Amino acid sequence: MTTTRLTGHALRVTIFIGEHDTYRHKPLYSEIVHRAHAAGLAGASVFRGIEGFGASSLIHTARLLSLNEELPVAIVIVDTPERVRAFLPQLDELVESGLVTLDDCEVIRYAGSHSGHHSRRHPGKEKKA
Secondary structure, eight states, rough: OOOOOOOOEEEEEEEETTTTTTEETTTHHHHHHHHHHHHOOSEEEEEEOSEEEOOOOOEEESSSSOTTTOEEEEEEEOOOOHHHHHHHHHHHHHHHSSEEEEEEEEESSOOOSSSSOOOOTTTTOOOOO
């Protein structure tokens, strides 16, 4: 697998959907992330909202004791403008109801860990040499 280098001018696409939206019986957000990965995009993250409303004007909230509540989900993808724009037709196919936005942005730092795992240092728990 090649490492994506991404700094400077970039394009951010944000997709707002409901957490229960599906594509072929699997979560829509998961399908979008997997397609972004297959397309070789630099990265994609899914964020679950705790409250929001959209075109329906219904407010959805996690404060109610309802397992049926459909909370908002945002999928954020950042890559070069060319790569993001090449991915947009797939979003047209997948997102039937929701909101898709594009924003210019600047990438200051884009780096992954060498092992593929996040490393966390815990104070007082450094390895002794």
